[in-house]
Amino acid sequence: MSNAPRHDGWMRTTPRKSATFDDYAISEIRRAAATGIYDIRGGGAKRRLPNFDDLTFLGASMSRYPLEGYREKCSTNVTLGTRFAKKPIELDIPVTIAGMSFGSLSGQAKEALGRGATLAGTSTTTGDGGMTPEERGHSDKLVYQYLPSRYGMNLHDLRRADAIEIVVGQGAKPGGGGMLLGQKISARVARMRDLPEGIDQRSACRHPDWTGCDDLEIKIEELRELTNWEKPIYLKIGASRPYYDTALAVKSGADVIVIDGMQGGTAATQEVFIEHVGIPTLAAIRPAVQALQDLGMHRKVQLIVSGGIRNGADVAKCMALGADAVSIGTAALIALGDNDPALEADYQALGTTAGAYDDWHEGLDPAGITTQDPALSSRLDPIAAGRRLANYLKVLTLEAQTLARACGKSALHNLEPEDLSALTIEAAAMAQVPLAGTRWIPGAI
Amino acid sequence: MSATIDLKKTTTRDLNSRLQNESAAPAGGTWQIANVRGHHSVAVGIDRPLTIEIDGNTGYFCAGMNHGAEITVKGSVGQGVAETMSAGKVHVTGDASMAAGASGRGGLLVIDGNAAARCGISMKGIDIVVKGDVGHLSAFMAQTGRLVVLGDAGEALGDSIYEARLYVRGAVASLGADCVEKPMNDEHKEELAELLSAAGVTDVPVEAFRRYGSARKLYHFNIDNAGAY
Numbered sequence: 001m002s003n004a005p006r007h008d009g010w011m012r013t014t015p016r017k018s019a020t021f022d023d024y025a026i027s028e029i030r031r032a033a034a035t036g037i038y039d040i041r042g043g044g045a046k047r048r049l050p051n052f053d054d055l056t057f058l059g060a061s062m063s064r065y066p067l068e069g070y071r072e073k074c075s076t077n078v079t080l081g082t083r084f085a086k087k088p089i090e091l092d093i094p095v096t097i098a099g100m101s102f103g104s105l106s107g108q109a110k111e112a113l114g115r116g117a118t119l120a121g122t123s124t125t126t127g128d129g130g131m132t133p134e135e136r137g138h139s140d141k142l143v144y145q146y147l148p149s150r151y152g153m154n155l156h157d158l159r160r161a162d163a164i165e166i167v168v169g170q171g172a173k174p175g176g177g178g179m180l181l182g183q184k185i186s187a188r189v190a191r192m193r194d195l196p197e198g199i200d201q202r203s204a205c206r207h208p209d210w211t212g213c214d215d216l217e218i219k220i221e222e223l224r225e226l227t228n229w230e231k232p233i234y235l236k237i238g239a240s241r242p243y244y245d246t247a248l249a250v251k252s253g254a255d256v257i258v259i260d261g262m263q264g265g266t267a268a269t270q271e272v273f274i275e276h277v278g279i280p281t282l283a284a285i286r287p288a289v290q291a292l293q294d295l296g297m298h299r300k301v302q303l304i305v306s307g308g309i310r311n312g313a314d315v316a317k318c319m320a321l322g323a324d325a326v327s328i329g330t331a332a333l334i335a336l337g338d339n340d341p342a343l344e345a346d347y348q349a350l351g352t353t354a355g356a357y358d359d360w361h362e363g364l365d366p367a368g369i370t371t372q373d374p375a376l377s378s379r380l381d382p383i384a385a386g387r388r389l390a391n392y393l394k395v396l397t398l399e400a401q402t403l404a405r406a407c408g409k410s411a412l413h414n415l416e417p418e419d420l421s422a423l424t425i426e427a428a429a430m431a432q433v434p435l436a437g438t439r440w441i442p443g444a445i
Numbered sequence: 446m447s448a449t450i451d452l453k454k455t456t457t458r459d460l461n462s463r464l465q466n467e468s469a470a471p472a473g474g475t476w477q478i479a480n481v482r483g484h485h486s487v488a489v490g491i492d493r494p495l496t497i498e499i500d501g502n503t504g505y506f507c508a509g510m511n512h513g514a515e516i517t518v519k520g521s522v523g524q525g526v527a528e529t530m531s532a533g534k535v536h537v538t539g540d541a542s543m544a545a546g547a548s549g550r551g552g553l554l555v556i557d558g559n560a561a562a563r564c565g566i567s568m569k570g571i572d573i574v575v576k577g578d579v580g581h582l583s584a585f586m587a588q589t590g591r592l593v594v595l596g597d598a599g600e601a602l603g604d605s606i607y608e609a610r611l612y613v614r615g616a617v618a619s620l621g622a623d624c625v626e627k628p629m630n631d632e633h634k635e636e637l638a639e640l641l642s643a644a645g646v647t648d649v650p651v652e653a654f655r656r657y658g659s660a661r662k663l664y665h666f667n668i669d670n671a672g673a674y
């Protein structure tokens with residue numbers, strides 16, 4: 001006879017789910033088995049990655065003097081394209097709107113981005129689908145993307161752009177091309193891209209007429225020749241080998257380098273690509289800055305960082321690590337009204353919930369942002385949405401200024417790595433700042 | 446207005462800024478460009494009907510983004526001749542390097558010699574006539590427009606092609622993903638005859654050509670097509 005109690009709680013262990021085969025992994029296996037095709041979605045990497053929350057500002061103390069919060073000046077302006085362009089871009093704030101294509105976004109959303117950016121004194125960017133009158137008309141400063149697909153690319157638009165951004169890659173999918181599924185290839189989108197209506201469209205991942213940085217140097221010179229050497233030329237790269245990519249971008253003659261980390265959003269990409277290619281934004285900045293410094297080009301060739309920027313602290317931390325400006329995509333869409341809890345019933349009807357909706361490629365966005373359906377897109381009021389974006393951009397700026405003043409800086413650009421400390425060993429290694437309370441910086445670039 | 450610009454005496458920058466400037470080079474003018482010696486980006490971004498004759502071989506991106514000029518190159522051209530051209534005509538009397546007419550949206554590109562790999566890549570409405578052969582991956586992801594090849598085509602012709610139409614007289618080493626031979630109907634013979642005549646080819650019958658285009662099987666994601674890539 002055993003002495004053990006005889007009720008069930010003692011005889012059985014609690015059902016235990018696997019940490020490896022978690023609910024998401026299991027549901028994805030089932031989905032794959034049922035459909036035979038990889039999962040496609042919008043947004044950026046959703047898993048936890050080392051990020052800016054793992055850094056903190058040290059603030060002023062005995063050896064540093066703070067500035068008065070609401071009184072003393074802390075400038076926020078930035079000039080982009082000072083290396084070669086005759087007409088560099090002057091922005092009031094160091095936060096720009098990233099390239100998001102018409103096609104992935106509605107005309108109303110593009111207009112709202114232009115309005116918001118213009119009110120806030122910053123630039124917006126076209127995307128993989130050409131330039132629309134909505135965005136040119138409402139964007140005081142518009143960056144025109146030069147992509148592998150070259151959809152809609154033409155001389156007239158090139159010359160009425162304020163800057164040109166050659167896209168080599170995106171943080172969400174370094175090494176991948178764009179994707180726009182048939183549901184969103186409306187007649188207008190198809191016409192702008194010279195494609196049949198309604199097809200599942202996959203953009204090229206390589207440029208058609210140059211390969212490698214020796215060619216790129218000649219391409220950049222051609223773009224300058226086409227536009228009278230007026231326009232800043234940006235080069236956008238997905239974060240994977242930031243030190244060498246930055247060095248090669250400088251060698252190729254870029255005025256501005258945009259590094260987009262793996263948290264960076266996309267309109268539609270394979271889930272496996274979004275989650276498993278590239279390196280976190282946090283890890284990409286110091287190597288890029290190091291390359292610029294090694295070449296004597298830091299602050300001469302400007303660095304824009306993007307991928308997962310949410311608040312003024314993220315902005316300030318990027319700048320402290322050496323960026324000249326940041327760029328936002330997802331956060332701008334949220335400010336316009338994407339994933340608004342007020343639309344919960346609509347999200348439920350789509351089998352999701354506010355905050356998780358990412359099937360942007362299906363074109364059914366209840367907020368009217370990632371859609372080409374006129375009934376849905378007319379839900380977005382570009383004036384009100386533009387105002388919300390401008391408010392949000394203002395808050396980002398005020399927050400970044402608050403942190404900079406606390407560190408005694410009269411300009412956001414004066415923030416420096418010495419103002420930061422890291423809360424995790426990973427962040428200390430990636431950002432090359434000491435672990436809090438120590439003098440330890442693990443690793444070396 | 447008619448003048449000669451000598452690239453031994455001036456720079457490409459100066460050349461392009463003169464040709465792009467409407468008051469310096471009003472529509473209808475004729476320009477000779479001498480001593481090109483392989484310079485890149487020669488005569489790019491011209492948005493008016495000018496007649497331009499380039500004497501010698503050029504480097505990359507000659508006549509890039511041409512929008513209306515009629516440009517003749519007496520010689521061979523480097524990579525990306527007439528890339529993203531939208532209107533006008535570019536005529537190369539020699540050979541063309543890779544990516545001739547890349548992403549072109551309109552106008553006519555005629556190459557008397559051979560064109561290397563990726564001729565007509567990503568083409569979006571341009572017409573291209575190559576009197577010699579074209580290299581591998583020509584008309585890769587070609588969207589719209591027409592490519593006529595009087596000689597042979599290299600491997601993977603028309604890979605991932607959309608609605609562009611390809612006419613080849615000689616042998617095709619292989620067809621790329623989703624590219625198939627299609628019948629030559631009257632409509633096609635007619636358009637081919639027009640293209641040949643626009644390119645100054647008068648002695649080749651349209652019956653000598655075969656037509657290729659998209660099987661349209663890759664237009665929608667479909668598990669059963671995964672093997673085609």
Ligand SMILES: Cc1cc2nc3c(=O)[nH]c(=O)nc-3n(C[C@H](O)[C@H](O)[C@H](O)COP(=O)(O)O)c2cc1C
Nearest residue numbers: 098099100101127128264265267307308328329330
């Ligand atoms: C809806 C959407 C569409 C996008 N389209 C493009 C594009 O056409 N070209 C491009 O270079 N990047 C594109 N991106 C990426 C953004 O430019 C940017 O790199 C990214 O959104 C930054 O990360 P964040 O979303 O975390 O701010 C897109 C992103 C989103 C969310």
